[in-house]
Amino acid sequence: MxxxxxxxxxxxxxxxxxxxxxxxxxxxxxxxxxxxxxxxxxxxxxxxxxxxxxxxxxxxxxxxxxxxxxxxxxxxxxxxxxxxxxxxxxxxxxxxxxxxxxxxxxxxxxxxxxxxxxxxxxxxxxxxxxxxxxxxxxxxxxxxxxxxxxxxxxxxxxxxxxxxxxxxxxxxxxxxxxxxxxxxxxxxxxxxxxxxxxxxxxxxxxxxxxxxxxxxxxxxxxxxxxxxxxxxxxxxxxxxxxxxxxxxxxxxxxxxxxxxxxxxxxxxxxxxxxxxxxxxxxxxxxxxxxxxxxxQEAKEKAEPVRYGLLYGSGAELAAAVAQVLVAAGLRSVDLDEDLGGTKSADLLVSADGAPARLVEVKAASGPAQEHLVGHLQRHLETWPQLRPGEPVSDGVLIVNHQHKLHPSERSADVYSRPEFVASLARGPVTVISTVELFNWWRAGNWTAIHAAVLGGNAAPPNPGAKGQAAAPAKKQTSSRWRWPGRRAGKRV
Known part of the structure; x- marks a missing residue:
């Protein structure tokens, strides 16, 4: 045929x-x-x-x-x-x-x-x-x-x-x-x-x-x-x-x-x-x-922050934290660059309607050591000599603890020893895990980030991430404790 x-x-x-x-x-x-x-x-x-x-x-x-x-x-x-x-x-x-x-x-x-x-x-x-x-x-x-x-x-x-x-x-x-x-x-x-x-x-x-x-x-x-x-x-x-x-x-x-x-x-x-x-x-x-x-563009934009928060350390981790804070509408200053060396904490964070705070970013492959809080407390004490006339209100310690484990396998709380947790209730330092910060960031929960980093007196968030709307807060396993007489957002 x-x-x-x-x-x-x-x-x-x-x-x-x-x-x-x-x-x-x-x-x-x-x-x-x-x-x-x-x-x-x-x-x-x-x-x-x-x-x-x-x-x-x-x-x-x-x-x-x-x-x-x-x-x-x-x-x-x-x-x-x-x-x-x-x-x-x-x-x-x-x-x-x-x-x-x-x-x-x-x-x-x-x-x-x-x-x-x-x-x-x-x-x-x-x-x-x-x-x-x-x-x-x-x-x-x-x-x-x-x-x-x-x-x-x-x-x-x-x-x-x-x-x-x-x-x-x-x-x-x-x-x-x-x-x-x-x-x-x-x-x-x-x-x-x-x-x-x-x-x-x-x-x-x-x-x-x-x-x-x-x-x-x-x-x-x-x-x-x-x-x-x-x-x-x-x-x-x-x-x-x-x-x-x-x-x-x-x-x-x-x-x-x-x-x-x-x-x-x-x-x-x-x-x-x-x-x-x-x-x-x-x-x-x-x-x-x-x-x-x-x-693809969203993934390329998110990947450095995701990896930095969950598995990073040093400058990579600090840069990821700063990017999240800026995305939430906060002002973030790299103090190592601004002061010319490691003279203070990693970041100075502020927003309209709330006093500025020092932010120290640390990583630990295993459980976080308690002396990390002492480092930030000393930075708070020496801050008036570095920048007279620029007061700060307390500090925030952000810790990527147990970062060699998958986030789901890590302990929910950065610190768990009861006596140490009780001492933090009387101190000027808030402790946040990077996993918790990551979960707020990926959900667009800018209000939670504001409350955690700057406390309850912060102005409503105005995210700097163009076109990124705030999502409703999801119920999460949190590592924070609240104590009578402390401002909202204090945690360990």
Whole structure:
């Protein structure tokens, strides 16, 4: 049965049929060349692609390709594959159609060191002998954006590729020409500028394309350069549903493909409903990407504070505490920086309507030592000599105790010896665990932070974290005690 009778569209595949003797021979030659060329390039198209489900029939090496409207990963290995690809191009040219080509850029598993002189990590030859698209692998975590002004099938392709795994690599793409030399080495080198045009589909944060379409000068070839680790099922579905209808609709008509929806034969209701469905899918994908980006940014912003509060020590812990206090709307001064050395506590914290307080931040891998309170008490005693005329009201000791344990495994209270707790009731020091401070911060409970750090006389909080609303306080296991006659917020 011919492809036109079966309703399947033929597609040229630039490699041998999976499981064939020809493929085994190619793999054997590649294995033998491993020591010479430092490893052969992999075969791109897997053998388990569900071609018929997408309305396609593959034409591998040795099969007729002149009636194919599209080619997937045209490759030339050991001087094989060139004839099939040329017949594919000639057939499209004879029919007056655009030849659609898919080519993969880069190798996801290729992590070999690059020469400092190398300008690209991967390259795909397009069009003629002297034009290629070179790719430079981008850092992990780069998230591309849809190129401005993109419409139609290319915009749909961009939306589909935005759903690639977050850790999937990307390569920035640029057109390159070539330099040729005479075979005998005589004469000057001849430079050949790149031809055609590269149309961005997805771009990185610098505006360089990471997915693009290359078009030949005459417009008879359209190559789609896609990154490795892209699902072929998604690309083949796009080929039949969007690319062929837009660029080579006659191919679907010839094959009588059931996947082809001829707009000239649709009712207004069908066209309207289909367009609405496509618009909905596009909005969903874009909104999903926006929310994923917002989540990533929130995580990157929160992670230093979360790690610093729960597992940090020294300057890292003090910086995390200061960031939380500022997020709660308090004013925080780094006293080591302000006074020029470790002359006092770590922070001076204040807010409208409440006296300032000294804040000392400490970490302990095991239970907190009681002498930490004495350090802060001495800072309170020496403060008038450091800053006469700038009174402080008491101090706050914030302790990241047992920080080698998971927060859920730590004791709820920083100090638990009854006699010491009773002595703190008569002293000027409030003790807070970083776990408790963390729980208030992650819930946006700024009122609790104000009350704990500045006492009950503090003004209502005015968080400095833009757009971060105060959440209702949650019931927590607290490490504080209240004593008659003490201000609200005193605790150990």
């Amino acid at each position: 011919s492809s036109s009778d079966s309703g399947l569209v033929p597609v040229h595949i630039g490699q041998p049929e999976p499981g064939s003797e020809r493929e085994q021979g190619l793999l054997l030659r590649r294995e033998r060349s491993r020591n010479v060329f430092d490893g052969p390039e992999p075969l791109r198209v897997p053998g388990d692609v569900a071609w018929e489900q997408h309305g396609l029939i593959p034409r591998w090496w040795g099969m007729e390709s002149s009636d194919c409207p599209a080619a997937v990963e045209p490759g030339f290995f050991s001087r094989e594959g060139a004839e099939e690809f040329q017949r594919f191009l000639s057939g499209a040219r004879r029919r007056g159609e655009v030849a659609l080509v898919f080519a993969v850029v880069g190798h996801v598993d290729d992590d070999r060191p690059r020469s400092v002189l190398a300008s690209v990590d991967a390259s795909v030859r397009v069009g003629d002998l002297y034009t290629s698209v070179g790719g430079r692998r981008l850092p992990t975590g780069m998230r591309p954006e849809i190129a401005p002004g993109l419409e139609g099938a290319d915009r749909d392709l961009a939306i589909r590729l935005l759903t690639r795994p977050k850790d999937a690599p990307w390569w920035s793409l640029h057109l390159h020409g070539a330099r040729s030399y005479r075979g005998d080495g005589s004469g000057a080198a001849q430079d050949h500028p790149a031809v055609g045009e590269l149309h961005p589909i997805l771009v990185d944060s610098l505006g360089d394309p990471v997915v693009a379409a290359w078009t030949s000068p005459s417009g008879d070839q359209r190559w789609y350069l896609i990154p490795d680790a892209t699902r072929w099922e998604s690309m083949l579905g796009w080929l039949v549903q969007r690319a062929l209808p837009e660029y080579v609709p006659a191919a679907l008509r010839r094959a009588r493909s059931p996947f082809f929806i001829d707009p000239d034969l649709q009712t207004a209701g069908e066209q309207s409903a289909r367009q609405a469905l496509e618009d909905l899918q596009a909005r969903y994908t874009e909104e999903k990407q926006r929310l994923e980006q917002a989540l």
